[in-house]
Amino acid sequence: MTPATSSAIRRRSVDESRPTLPASTANDPRTIWRERFHAVRAETERRAAPLSAEDQVVQSMPDASPTKWHRAHTTWFFEQFLLIPHLTGYRAFDGEFAYLFNSYYVAAGPRHARPRRGLLTRPDCAEVAAYRAHVDNAVDRLIADATQAELPEVVRVLDIGLNHEQQHQELILTDILHAFAQNPVAPCYDASWRAPRSRSSMDYVSMASGVQNVGFAGEGFCFDNEQPAHQVFIQPARIARSLVTNAQWLDFIADDGYATPSLWLSDGWAAVEAEGWAAPGYWHKIDGAWHALTLGGRKPVDPAAPVTHVSYYEADAFARWAGKDLPTEAEWEVAARADLLDDAFGTAWQWTRSAYLPYPGYRAADGALGEYNGKFMVNQMVLRGSSHATPAGHARMSYRNFFYPSARWQFSGLRLVEYAG
Numbered sequence: 001m002t003p004a005t006s007s008a009i010r011r012r013s014v015d016e017s018r019p020t021l022p023a024s025t026a027n028d029p030r031t032i033w034r035e036r037f038h039a040v041r042a043e044t045e046r047r048a049a050p051l052s053a054e055d056q057v058v059q060s061m062p063d064a065s066p067t068k069w070h071r072a073h074t075t076w077f078f079e080q081f082l083l084i085p086h087l088t089g090y091r092a093f094d095g096e097f098a099y100l101f102n103s104y105y106v107a108a109g110p111r112h113a114r115p116r117r118g119l120l121t122r123p124d125c126a127e128v129a130a131y132r133a134h135v136d137n138a139v140d141r142l143i144a145d146a147t148q149a150e151l152p153e154v155v156r157v158l159d160i161g162l163n164h165e166q167q168h169q170e171l172i173l174t175d176i177l178h179a180f181a182q183n184p185v186a187p188c189y190d191a192s193w194r195a196p197r198s199r200s201s202m203d204y205v206s207m208a209s210g211v212q213n214v215g216f217a218g219e220g221f222c223f224d225n226e227q228p229a230h231q232v233f234i235q236p237a238r239i240a241r242s243l244v245t246n247a248q249w250l251d252f253i254a255d256d257g258y259a260t261p262s263l264w265l266s267d268g269w270a271a272v273e274a275e276g277w278a279a280p281g282y283w284h285k286i287d288g289a290w291h292a293l294t295l296g297g298r299k300p301v302d303p304a305a306p307v308t309h310v311s312y313y314e315a316d317a318f319a320r321w322a323g324k325d326l327p328t329e330a331e332w333e334v335a336a337r338a339d340l341l342d343d344a345f346g347t348a349w350q351w352t353r354s355a356y357l358p359y360p361g362y363r364a365a366d367g368a369l370g371e372y373n374g375k376f377m378v379n380q381m382v383l384r385g386s387s388h389a390t391p392a393g394h395a396r397m398s399y400r401n402f403f404y405p406s407a408r409w410q411f412s413g414l415r416l417v418e419y420a421g
């Protein structure tokens, strides 16, 4: 699912030093979960490894968190929701960490203010590494010692924790790129990083219309916001096979897209004026040529690559300029399930014009974990697919990402749709 990306992202997280287990042990669910847990935990550390202690403490805006905080917060998540309720006799690594590393779980107690995460020089990186090791050992113990009766609930919460940590793995990269973008010397995260190539085509393909099924209805993990699966009505439409490219975006710029108020939503135009937007995030002109700060440092904008780091407002204005529309999230999912989309996954998240709302009949779970998704279902827009920074195995047809319409520090792009008649 990752056509071309940094070697740091491409290298997967399997601990190859581990001995091969006998078949009888390898098929044991506890072994499988322990291996899965360590693979995900190792991937976080691998993504943090190129970053110095100074890199890891900086917070460049309230929406972005320091790498060190991501490493600690994902660890607190296992401590808070898995170990404290389920591992008898578990002792928290440090009683103050719950305050420092709780993100937004009101039911889990008071927490440090989000915009001030970058002020936490202590605990230092070594202590966060020790925190991670402490929790890793305890989770190993819980997986080994849970009774057969306890194991299903342990595994359910463990799986949420792993998927949660994978979400933060992507944020480690998007957040450090935003931090590096504040630095005039344009730091490089991974010198071997290459822009993902998209399969560029101007084709629009007809998709199934009428009553269709969306949402998660299979086996395995999904987030609660992907359910209940339900029926939707799809208007006759043709969807772009490819993502919008930088070349197309350059045409939009050249046609004064950023200087034409009639193309923009009112809030979008206000953002253009307030932020001085004249190009996607991280673009700068050098000697008359557009360059972009990437995970591989500053590079000339590649016309063939999909555009990224555009907000919903920009995606919406581009669609209006092109005489098309952004697909709804249901249209995107129906088209993706029919295998009509190139680069649906692994290149760039794709804005849809769907507000992030609960599916019919959705109810958030009781307790603090019920705060995971449900309380954010207002004022944000849904993105579908996944990006080249999304960890392997994390994407799904029914996956719903969501951000505020002004956000553009994610690897967010778009594809278009056109309606019959």
Ligand SMILES: [Fe+2]
Binding pocket: 073, 103, 164, 168
């Ligand atoms: Fe989190």
